[in-house]
Amino acid sequence: MTAQTVDALPGAPRTRAASTGRMRKRRDAGTRRPSDLLLLVPLFIVLALIVFPVFWMIFTSLRPERALTGALEWGTVFDGLGFDSYRRLFAGSNFGLYIVNSLVVALVSTAITVVIASVAAYALSRFRFRFRGPVLLAVVATQLLPFVVLITPIYLVFSQLGLLNSYVGLTVVYVAMTLPLAIYLMMGYFNTIPHGLDEAARIDGCSTVSVIFRVIMPIAWPGIVTVTVTSFIASWEEFLFAGVLMTDETKKTVQVGLSGFFGEYATDWGVVMAASVVAAVPTIVLFTTIQKRLVAGMAAGSVKE
Amino acid sequence: MTVELDMVTDSAPARSVDPRRGRRSERNGGRRAARREPYLLMFPALLVMAALFLFPAVYNTVLAFQELTPYQSPGDATWAGGDNFVALFTNPATGSAAFNTAFWLTGVTVVVRLVFGLALAVVLQSAILERWRVRGLARTLVLVPWMVPPVVAVAAWRWMLDGNTGVINQTLVSLGLLDQGVPFLAQTSTVWFAVDAIIVWRELPFVVIVLMAGLQSIPKEQYEAAQLDSAGRWQQFLNVTLPNLRPVITVVILMTVIATFNNFVYVWLATGGGPGTYTQVLATQLYSTAFIGNDLGGGAAIGIVMTAVMAVFAVVYLRASNTVGKDER
Numbered sequence A: 001m002t003a004q005t006v007d008a009l010p011g012a013p014r015t016r017a018a019s020t021g022r023m024r025k026r027r028d029a030g031t032r033r034p035s036d037l038l039l040l041v042p043l044f045i046v047l048a049l050i051v052f053p054v055f056w057m058i059f060t061s062l063r064p065e066r067a068l069t070g071a072l073e074w075g076t077v078f079d080g081l082g083f084d085s086y087r088r089l090f091a092g093s094n095f096g097l098y099i100v101n102s103l104v105v106a107l108v109s110t111a112i113t114v115v116i117a118s119v120a121a122y123a124l125s126r127f128r129f130r131f132r133g134p135v136l137l138a139v140v141a142t143q144l145l146p147f148v149v150l151i152t153p154i155y156l157v158f159s160q161l162g163l164l165n166s167y168v169g170l171t172v173v174y175v176a177m178t179l180p181l182a183i184y185l186m187m188g189y190f191n192t193i194p195h196g197l198d199e200a201a202r203i204d205g206c207s208t209v210s211v212i213f214r215v216i217m218p219i220a221w222p223g224i225v226t227v228t229v230t231s232f233i234a235s236w237e238e239f240l241f242a243g244v245l246m247t248d249e250t251k252k253t254v255q256v257g258l259s260g261f262f263g264e265y266a267t268d269w270g271v272v273m274a275a276s277v278v279a280a281v282p283t284i285v286l287f288t289t290i291q292k293r294l295v296a297g298m299a300a301g302s303v304k305e
Numbered sequence B: 001m002t003v004e005l006d007m008v009t010d011s012a013p014a015r016s017v018d019p020r021r022g023r024r025s026e027r028n029g030g031r032r033a034a035r036r037e038p039y040l041l042m043f044p045a046l047l048v049m050a051a052l053f054l055f056p057a058v059y060n061t062v063l064a065f066q067e068l069t070p071y072q073s074p075g076d077a078t079w080a081g082g083d084n085f086v087a088l089f090t091n092p093a094t095g096s097a098a099f100n101t102a103f104w105l106t107g108v109t110v111v112v113r114l115v116f117g118l119a120l121a122v123v124l125q126s127a128i129l130e131r132w133r134v135r136g137l138a139r140t141l142v143l144v145p146w147m148v149p150p151v152v153a154v155a156a157w158r159w160m161l162d163g164n165t166g167v168i169n170q171t172l173v174s175l176g177l178l179d180q181g182v183p184f185l186a187q188t189s190t191v192w193f194a195v196d197a198i199i200v201w202r203e204l205p206f207v208v209i210v211l212m213a214g215l216q217s218i219p220k221e222q223y224e225a226a227q228l229d230s231a232g233r234w235q236q237f238l239n240v241t242l243p244n245l246r247p248v249i250t251v252v253i254l255m256t257v258i259a260t261f262n263n264f265v266y267v268w269l270a271t272g273g274g275p276g277t278y279t280q281v282l283a284t285q286l287y288s289t290a291f292i293g294n295d296l297g298g299g300a301a302i303g304i305v306m307t308a309v310m311a312v313f314a315v316v317y318l319r320a321s322n323t324v325g326k327d328e329r
Helices: A002-008 A016-028 A034-062 A084-092 A095-126 A132-144 A147-161 A167-191 A195-203 A208-219 A221-237 A240-245 A254-261 A269-289 A291-301 B002-009 B029-063 B083-090 B092-125 B127-131 B135-147 B150-160 B167-174 B188-216 B220-228 B233-261 B265-270 B282-292 B296-324
Strands: none
Touching: A034 A084, A034 A269, A034 B092, A034 B127, A034 B135, A034 B150, A034 B188, A084 A095, A084 A269, A095 A132, A095 A167, A095 A208, A095 A221, A095 A254, A095 A269, A095 B029, A132 A167, A132 B029, A132 B296, A147 A167, A147 A240, A147 B029, A147 B282, A147 B296, A167 A221, A167 A240, A167 B029, A195 A208, A208 A221, A221 A254, A221 A269, A221 A291, A240 A254, A254 A269, A254 B150, A269 A291, A269 B135, A269 B150, A291 B135, B029 B296, B083 B296, B092 B135, B092 B188, B092 B233, B092 B282, B127 B135, B135 B188, B150 B167, B150 B188, B150 B265, B188 B233, B188 B265, B220 B233, B233 B296, B265 B282, B282 B296
8 A cells, every 4th residue: 555655646755666676677687588488478468468459449440441341351451551430430420529529528627626626635635624534534435426326316407407418517527526536636745745835835925725826736736737637537538427418419528429339230340440549549648648647546546437 | 546545544744723823913813714714625625526426316315216207307206105116126127137237247357357467467566577678568558458448448349349340250260260250249148258358358457556556565575584485486475475465455356346336338338238138237227227218216216226235335445444554543
C-alpha cells in the first residue's frame, strides 16, 4: 500500500524500491544471459497477444471494404490500405456530431469537477471538523454504490426537469460520477504540501479561496493534471448514462454512437473499427503522455466502471 | 481505491481549526466563520453528491414499491406494495441472472484475472527484464487494453470473434482446427467464455498494476533471508511473496468483485443478454426490465437487491481496508 500511496503523490520523495532499482540496472546491465530468453520470449509472445486486438482494430480500419467480407488471405493482407473506412464513417453517419457532443460534455464536466473537488479536498486536507469522518466515508461509499441502480431514478427526475437529451443533464451526472475520486486524489496531493505556505499567504491577507487557487493549486499542478485526465477519460468512456439520457440522434455521444454501429444486422466492420479508433484516440493519447502518474489514479478509480 | 484506503484511515497531517490563528480583526465573528468554513468549501461537492447519489438512491427505494412506465410522469405512479419483489423472486429468469452475475460475470473473471495478473506482475518485476532494459516497454504493452474505452474493447472483440470473417475463426479454419466458423457469441456453449475473455482482457492491466505496486513494497531482505535458507524460487514465492501480498490481494479481489458485479456494458454490448436470455446478468436485467419492458418499479426492485448484495461487500471492503492502513488515532 505504501508504494501505491507514494506513487500517487508526485510531491513525495522517491521510494527506496525505485532508487535501488535504478542502481541495480547500472550494475547488472552487462550480465545478460542466453537463459534469460526462456523468460523473455514467452513473455513477449503473451504481450503480443495482449496487444493484438488493438493492433487488429487499427489495421482493420485501414483495410479496403471488399477485403473484410471474404476469407482472410494472409498473402495479400497488406494490399490496398487506406483511409476509405474513415471516409465512409464521417460521410455516412453523424459521428462528427457525436465527437462534438462527447467533447463538450467531457470537457465541461471535467472543469467543474476539478474546481469543486479541489475546494472540497482543501477543506478535508486542512481542517479538522466534526463531520470530517462521515464526509470521507460518504465519499468512499458513493464509489461503492452500484452505478446502474441510479439510472432509473435519475432518468425519471431528469425527464421531469427537462434534462433528457440535454448537455446540462449528462454533464451534471459526469460531475457527480468523477467527483468522489477527484476529491480523494486531490486531498492526497494537498496533504503533501506544507501548511506553512498557507499560513504565509494568509498573513499576507489572502482569503481561503485565493489560498487554494493562487497558492495551493499551482504547486499541486501534477496532481491537478492527473485528476483532470482521469475525470476526462471516465466521462469520455461512459456508456450507460449517455445511452439512456441522450437518445436524440443529434445528442448521442461517441460511445453510444459507436455501439449503434455494431448492433446492426449487416455490420460494416471497416466503419466500426474506424469509429473505434477515433473513440480510442483521446484515451490512448492521454494515457501514454502521462502514463506513470495516471496509473496510480486510474488504479484508484477503477472501482467504478 | 488503494490510494484511498490509506487516506480514509490515516491521520492526515492536517491541523484542527484554530480560530485564534484567524485574522485579528475577526477575533469574535471569526471564530464562528472559521468553524463554518470547511462546510462552505465542501458545499458544492456535497450538493452534487446529495442530488445525484443520495436522492436517487432514496427515490429508487420508493420506486421499488410503485408501478410506473418510462412514459408516465412520477405523479401517475400507483402503489404496488411488495408486488415488484414477489414478481422478481418468482421469475425463473432472476435465479439464472443471479447465478450468471455471481459465477460467470464476477467469479470466473476475478479468479482468472488474479491468476494471470499475479503471474504477469511477478514476471514484470523480474531482474531479467531490467537487465535487457525492457521493463518499461513490457509494462506499457500490458497497459494497452486499459487504454481503450470498454465499448471499443467490445467492438474490437466482436469483430475478432465474428462467426464468418472474424480473425479467430479464419485462423482456426485455415489451420484445420475447425471445419467452419463458430459464432462464439451466439451459441450457449461458447458465449460465456467469449464474454469472459473480453472482460479479462480489458480489466487485467489494473490487477497487474496494483499487484506490481504490492510486490515493490516487499522488503528485499526477506528474499535474501530465504535464499540463505536455500529456498528455491517457488518456495520464495509461497513463503515470502504470497504472505506479503495477502492484504493487497484481498483489496484487489474486493475492488474487482465490486466493479464487475455492477458492470453493465460488457454483457450488454457483447450479447445483449442473449442468446435469448442465456447471458442475462442482474445489471442487464435491471436495464431490460426498466427500459425495454417499461417496468421502472421492477427495475428498481432489482436495484434494491443489487444494492443489498453490494452493501455486504462494501462493509467487508471497508473492514479490510481498515486493517490494511490501520488508524493510528
